Amino acid sequence: MSLGGFAGKVLIVDLSEGAIRKEPLPEAFARDYLGGMGLTIKLAYERIKSGADPLAPENPIVLGVGPLVGTDLPSASRVYSVTKLPSSGTVGWSGAGGVTFGCMLKNAGYDHIVITGQAARPVFLEIQDGEVALRDAASLWGLGVQETCEALWKERARPAGVLAIGQGGENRVKFSMAYIDRIATLGRGGFGAVMGSKNLKAIVVQGAQGVSVADRKGYASLRKEIFEKIRAYPYLKEWQEIGLIKSFPFVDKEVYFKVKKKRVACVSCPIGCKDVVEIRDGRFKGLVACSSSAINLFTPLVYGMKDCREAIRLIARLDAYGLDMFEFFGLMGFARTLVEEGLISPGQAEPRIALDSLSSMEAWAGKIARREGLGEVLADGFQGVLEAFGDKALELAPALVKGMHPYAGPGSALPWDLFGTMELGQVLDPRGPHVGSSGSPTYFARRPLEVFPKHLARMGVPEQEVEGLLVRDAAGELSGLKVGALLRHAHRWFTILGSLGVCARAQINRFYNASFCARAYEAVTGIETPLAELRQRADRAWTLLRMVNLREGLRRERDESLPQQWFGKGRFKEYVSGNELSPQEAQAMIADYYRAWNWDPETGVPTQDALEKLGLQGLALRPA
């Protein structure tokens, strides 16, 4: 392939046959879907067999890195995967900061990996430039995530990148994740279980092929432009010092500084949002824990745990098993309710379920990861519990979207009460309740409306469409936002960033804008990319994700319905006015979102016109 930025190859691994081959990356796919996330969606669409069970051998795992990954543009290190996820049953993206894995995959000479089948016994995939092999993972099976990474690093010089699962993934816990370099998470929704179902413990990659850009002069100019902006950013040092703690005031900075050991960055990142902490006194003195954010390590405090050292210890255990903490806590709260209501007998619920108790939560994390006792049921997530305990349990369930517990909103871990794009996005992202794709200026609550037009332009909203996303009063003053329509643009912006390989976290994407992305993409790849084309290719990718889910049976009334627990006194409020949000208003936002995509406002199915404009006509609109 003559394009810059791309390595030009897809690694195809059939675990059942033990066969490995390398295929050229179809250049037309790269041109039509940008790369990274967009191209990962395309490759998955081509390979997902309709109706396949997420944990069956035929469900493919597709991984990919965008064309900017491996360059030194800021935070161009993202790794994406697309597969059918067992928690939601939908085809979903998962994305993580690539740490060194993304850069090494590109340097080894691959843009994507496609993995199908099921190995007869546990294996790991080793990629060293052109040398690719499946290795016996007997000595790794049963190890936690960190131990697995360290065992693989012991034999290989870092910065070899590792993607690994813990015992939760091995035992197909439906809310297990995979971890990159033991510090970044991939796959709320059960990506870890998909790896486990294939007997694939890990992927380790290193390479020395290098990444070239097509237009060195143009690239240098863009690079200078964005780094000048970063260096001039007045809060850069503060972000580097405290990371996401800056956005989450529920964590006391003094408490954070007591345990802070250091910050770790993904390749090329100027912020370094990954945290390493060390407990310096008490029972767990000497415990070092890594996390994609210190916020995660303190999350048990939200559930009533008092001692931050115990909170860190618990999250370190969940990360070792490879379990999604949000789903874990949601599920344990549900199980506690079922005990209180007599649906689960006290004998089944041993030890007593107490969300504020380290010993209780540690024990339950272990039972779930190993599928012991009631842990066997809990390991299948909310769906498993509802199947086991029936309609009465459903009446007692917390808010659920696509069978998973949203982690932002009333009754959730992040009790945000304003209904912006991230909150609505938990219903409208095909992968299930996740806020990652839905960031917009509503990310920070109560931003003054005056900042929105500037930020919308930065996200690539065409000038003539900006006004349509805003509400003005009789005097012409800004008075509201059309959150549903705005979410459509958030999803496009996310797809642009993800397809190029750039981190979507607000602290990073603030330095980018859509016009810059178009120019950077063109300079790196050599593919002519006017801004309108960039938008269209991103739209094509997100729409294709919609299409593959419709083909797999996604239905608005079941999969994109709003949890009733979100509405009522003290629950979600309208983003700008702060008034109580009604279900009708939220439903109207969903219709607005569909309309903004030119999808049917009732069913959410893309119109023929929308598909034709993207060259996607003729694709199946429903299951065969």
Added chain:
Amino acid sequence: MPRYRIQAHDANCTGCLRCQLACSQAYQKAFNPSLARIRIGFHGVDFSIRFTTECVACGLCADNCLYGALEKSAEGEPG
């Protein structure tokens, strides 16, 4: 080309490899950490910084470090 004294402060390094990327792009015409004249060592959660014998102390790595792990001062031999 001026040569600088470059001081490494390992404790400030976050492993972002921006120094290796910039160095390899300048001297190898491709982003390739394995060919950089500065190397970041990974030791558990800590990092170390060293320079290869090919380093010409041009200071590009320090210019690209945003974490204060590399400091370029008066002209001189590699630090």
